Amino acid sequence: xxxxxxxxxxxxxxxxxxxxxxxxxxxxxxxxxxxxxxxxxxxxxxxxxxxxxxxxxxxxxxxxxxxxxxxxxxxxxxxxxxxxxxxxxxxxxxxxxxxxxxxxxxxxxxxxxxxxxxxxxxxxxxxxxxxxxxxxxxxxxxxxxxxxxxxxxxxxxxxxxxxxxxxxxxxxxxxxxxxxxxxxxxxxxxxxxxxxxxxxxxxxxxxxxxxxxxxxxxxxxxxxxxxxxxxxxxxxxxxxxxxxxxxxxxxxxxxxxxxxxxxxxxxxxxxxxxxxxxxxxxxxxxxxxxxxxxxxxxxxxxxxxxxxxxxxxxxxxxxxxxxxxxxxxxxxxxxxxxxxxxxxxxxxxxxxxxxxxxxxxxxxxxxxxxxxxxxxxxxxxxxxxxxxxxxxxxxxxxxxxxxxxxxxxxxxxxxxxxxxxxxxxxxxxxxxxxxxxxxxxxxxxxxxxxxxxxxxxxxxxxxxxxxxxxxxxxxxxxxxxxxxxxxxxxxxxxxxxxxxxxxxxxxxxxxxxxxxxxxxxxxxxxxxxxxxxxxxxxxxxxxxxxxxxxxxxxxxxxxxxxxxxxxxxxxxxxxxxxxxxxxxxx
Amino acid sequence: xxxxxxxxxxxxxxxxxxxxxxxxxxxxxxxxxxxxxxxxxxxxxxxxxxxxxxxxxxxxxxxxxxxxxxxxxxxxxxxxxxxxxxxxxxxxxxxxxxxxxxxxxxxxxxxxxxxxxxxxxxxxxxxxxxxxxxxxxxxxxxxxxxxxxxxxxxxxxxxxxxxxxxxxxxxxxxxxxxxxxxxxxxxxxxxxxxxxxxxxxxxxxxxxxxx
Numbered sequence: 104x105x106x107x108x109x110x111x112x113x114x115x116x117x118x119x120x121x122x123x124x125x126x127x128x129x130x131x132x133x134x135x136x137x138x139x140x141x142x143x144x145x146x147x148x149x150x151x152x153x154x155x156x157x158x159x160x161x162x163x164x165x166x167x168x169x170x171x172x173x174x175x176x177x178x179x180x181x182x183x184x185x186x187x188x189x190x191x192x193x194x195x196x197x198x199x200x201x202x203x204x205x206x207x208x209x210x211x212x213x214x215x216x217x218x219x220x221x222x223x224x225x226x227x228x229x230x231x232x233x234x235x236x237x238x239x240x241x242x243x244x245x246x247x248x249x250x251x252x253x254x255x256x257x258x259x260x261x262x263x264x265x266x267x268x269x270x271x272x273x274x275x276x277x278x279x280x281x282x283x284x285x286x287x288x289x290x291x292x293x294x295x296x297x298x299x300x301x302x303x304x305x306x307x308x309x310x311x312x313x314x315x316x317x318x319x320x321x322x323x324x325x326x327x328x329x330x331x332x333x334x335x336x337x338x339x340x341x342x343x344x345x346x347x348x349x350x351x352x353x354x355x356x357x358x359x360x361x362x363x364x365x366x367x368x369x370x371x372x373x374x375x376x377x378x379x380x381x382x383x384x385x386x387x388x389x390x391x392x393x394x395x396x397x398x399x400x401x402x403x404x405x406x407x408x409x410x411x412x413x414x415x416x417x418x419x420x421x422x423x424x425x426x427x428x429x430x431x432x433x434x435x436x437x438x439x440x441x442x443x444x445x446x447x448x449x450x451x452x453x454x455x456x457x458x459x460x461x462x463x464x465x466x467x468x469x470x471x472x473x474x475x476x477x478x479x480x481x482x483x484x485x486x487x488x489x490x491x492x493x494x495x496x497x498x499x500x501x502x503x504x505x506x507x508x509x510x511x512x513x514x515x516x517x518x519x520x521x522x523x524x525x526x527x528x529x530x531x532x533x534x535x536x537x538x539x540x541x542x543x544x545x546x547x548x549x550x551x552x553x554x555x556x557x558x559x560x561x562x563x564x565x566x567x568x569x570x571x572x573x574x575x576x577x578x579x580x581x582x583x584x585x586x587x588x589x590x591x592x593x594x595x596x597x598x599x600x601x602x603x604x605x606x607x608x609x610x611x612x613x614x615x616x617x618x619x620x621x622x623x624x625x626x627x628x629x630x631x632x633x634x635x636x637x638x639x640x641x642x643x644x645x646x647x648x649x650x651x652x653x654x655x656x657x658x659x660x661x662x663x664x665x666x667x668x669x670x671x672x673x674x675x676x677x678x679x680x681x682x683x684x685x686x687x688x689x
Numbered sequence: 690x691x692x693x694x695x696x697x698x699x700x701x702x703x704x705x706x707x708x709x710x711x712x713x714x715x716x717x718x719x720x721x722x723x724x725x726x727x728x729x730x731x732x733x734x735x736x737x738x739x740x741x742x743x744x745x746x747x748x749x750x751x752x753x754x755x756x757x758x759x760x761x762x763x764x765x766x767x768x769x770x771x772x773x774x775x776x777x778x779x780x781x782x783x784x785x786x787x788x789x790x791x792x793x794x795x796x797x798x799x800x801x802x803x804x805x806x807x808x809x810x811x812x813x814x815x816x817x818x819x820x821x822x823x824x825x826x827x828x829x830x831x832x833x834x835x836x837x838x839x840x841x842x843x844x845x846x847x848x849x850x851x852x853x854x855x856x857x858x859x860x861x862x863x864x865x866x867x868x869x870x871x872x873x874x875x876x877x878x879x880x881x882x883x884x885x886x887x888x889x890x891x892x893x894x895x896x897x898x899x900x
Contacts, residue, residue: 571775575789575839577763666779
């Protein structure tokens with residue numbers, strides 16, 4: 104990029120990244136200590152903390168948050184490591200790999216709604232076995248979803264997180280020269296699971312530590328998923344705080360801020376505890392790794408992880424398949440496994456609403472993602488040209504840049520609290536309820552993923568091509584777009600698809616910045632999930648899943664064919680109008 | 690005529706090249722040989738204006754009597770050909786050629802020039818194919834013609850033949866020499882292969898290790 108003023112650009116972007124983070128943090132911290140001028144509170148005190156610790160609900164919620172927030176990442180990590188060890192570099196596993204990115208793209212709310220349709224007492228699983236096996240001709244009185252222990256929430260989290268971890272692991276494997284290791288260990292007579300356990304997983308873990316931390320932070324703080332499929336009396340801490348923030352009694356807001364600060368502490372403590380546990384675990388298993396045994400009982404841990412992981416994946420797919428079935432069902436009485444009558448009526452009836460929701464959703468997602476791509480390119484260009492990077496490049500060691508730290512903060516901080524802190528800023532700026540504010544908050548969550556996806560390919564680009572282009576003609580900006588960006592098309596498309604799907608899935612940012620004035624497919628689907636109108640909720644969740652999957656598919660399908668299509672189009676135009684073309688085919 | 694006067698190059702305190710002077714007449718090729726790490730490529734970077742900050746160079750360079758070393762790269766009108774042909778993989782051969790032709794030429798003539806180049810390359814049927822379908826030798830020739838189509842005032846060749854297999858090398862060298870004479874511009878070739886130098890039918894300089 105023929106960009107001038109590299110230093111200036113770099114610091115401007117860094118400030119723009121840091122500003123909302125700082126405001127969000129301050130906006131959470133001060134109210135937690137009773138300082139909240141909009142409510143006339145301007146003396147610091149510990150009252151919000153006292154009232155927080157007096158709430159019985161707080162302790163019950165905290166317990167649930169710890170169970171689900173620690174349980175889900177452990178299970179997701181266990182299953183994904185098992186699946187990787189079982190299938191890595193095997194032909195059939197490639198098929199599962201290609202299925203991963205569409206699953207990743209599907210908003211978690213859609214998956215949770217599908218799971219609701221699958222697992223609830225009147226869900227498809229019970230229908231499948233009724234009445235011939237169970238004898239039920241009406242739904243049993245079970246609590247199989249939104250159970251008070253958070254089991255269904257953990258299950259939903261695992262289904263969402265396992266593909267993500269698997270995806271990250273597959274990327275990380277490239278830097279491990281794994282196939283050589285596998286061959287060497289197999290030559291020594293090690294069984295597949297044993298060599299993964301003793302050799303590969305210990306090498307893999309440090310590379311994927313940060314993604315695991317993101318998964319843990321997500322599990323501890325998720326709101327939309329917990330609203331749909333989590334326990335409700337009491338609910339997880341994030342949901343309880345969400346309710347307090349929205350309570351008409353404004354004092355509760357101060358208590359909720361204290362709770363949000365507490366939740367940040369919980370994240371820090373859990374991450375610290377996780378690392379400590381990992382250290383202890385790896386110390387404890389160290390002697391076992393070199394004991395020379397070619398197989399071991401612990402292999403069964405991975406073996407069972409494979410079965411459980413495959414079952415989770417399968418339920419995820421069935422859950423998604425239930426969305427279109429419900430949206431097309433006319434009559435679907437309880438023990439029937441499939442609807443008795445099909446119809447387009449549900450969709451027809453919902454069309455005006457769906458069109459409004461879809462256009463809001465797409466407008467927000469497309470603007471936020473395009474902006475994110477543009478900003479990510481600016482960031483990466485300043486990163487590439489900063490002396491910091493070029494001096495480190497030759498030594499082969501890449502110290503993380505300032506951007507690499509800043510960019511993770513919004514993902515690691517709990518949205519609850521942080522976003523309410525930002526909301527105060529929006530009110531001051533008179534931007535609350537504005538579409539721009541929604542897009543800006545989405546941008547904050549889309550940018551990290553776009554930046555991280557683009558970073559590798561952008562920095563690895565063979566700069567010689569662009570230099571050659573600039574020697575051949577002097578239109579440097581045009582060359583940047585026509586040569587560099589055009590050659591980075593696959594990475595740009597993928598980054599766009601990932602950013603787009605992140606934006607579609609956002610619930611709290613839309614709700615808080617929009618103050619309910621703009622509904623998207625996600626906010627509406629979450630709000631209506633519990634309504635019982637499965638036909639309408641199914642249609643919304645279906646659309647919510649449809650767009651990201653389609654964009655992902657296009658991002659994989661179009662770039663490799665683009666040039667061929669472009670040239671074919673050019674040739675056919677020439678054939679239609681050979682004379683005119685002679686003059687303007689350039 | 691490209692002239693270099695009293696060129697010296699040093700890395701930190703180590704002198705790599707000292708007091709090198711030469712002239713290259715239009716349509717002629719001067720070959721510079723020497724072992725790797727001697728600073729041959731840095732001389733090319735100096736002439737094209739892309740010398741990294743870590744190296745320090747002194748001396749003057751003139752093109753037809755006009756100072757070259759004071760101009761920024763984009764004003765030098767330099768053509769550079771490296772080991773990698775650097776054909777843009779997402780553009781067809783003719784698009785690659787058209788990319789280099791200056792925009793002040795009208796569209797009809799641009800098209801004409803590109804077609805002529807394809808004829809000279811002996812691949813008029815390859816206009817709409819992608820670079821990856823060409824052989825290494827064909828790619829090298831397209832890259833040379835693309836560079837020449839941008840109408841450079843002088844040409845720098847950085848071991849452009851070393852990646853080709855020996856059978857192809859002779860053919861490509863011959864093609865390069867013909868095209869340079871046709872374009873009638875001074876050319877500097879850097880190589881470690883003495884055969885490259887003899888094939889260019891010009892003078893050659895050998896750089897040795899500095900004691």
